[in-house]
Amino acid sequence: MALSATTGYLLVCAASPFGTCRRCGGTGRKSAFVMCRRCHGTGGRLRSGRRVVNALLDTRDRFTR
Numbered sequence: 182m183a184l185s186a187t188t189g190y191l192l193v194c195a196a197s198p199f200g201t202c203r204r205c206g207g208t209g210r211k212s213a214f215v216m217c218r219r220c221h222g223t224g225g226r227l228r229s230g231r232r233v234v235n236a237l238l239d240t241r242d243r244f245t246r
Contacts, residue, residue, distance in 0.1 A: 194230035202226045 201207035202224055205217035209224040216222035227235075 190230050191234070194228050194234060198228055198231040199225040200228050 202209075202217060202220035203226070204219045205211055205224065207224040209217055209220065209222040211217045217224075220226055
């Protein structure tokens with residue numbers, strides 16, 4: 182059960198690496214004139230699973246060069 186949930190989450194992270202910003206709700210703005218500082222106005226954030234995958238890929242690339 183846990184293995185299938187982990188595999189499913191990794192597939193979601195591979196297919197859609199960005200989620201909506203939790204602070205601004207994906208709008209990119211905190212108020213009418215102020216850009217969201219967390220997502221820098223993009224409205225997106227990198228998923229935590231994708232962050233782990235990127236770290237593993239960077240480590241692999243660093244040691245295979």
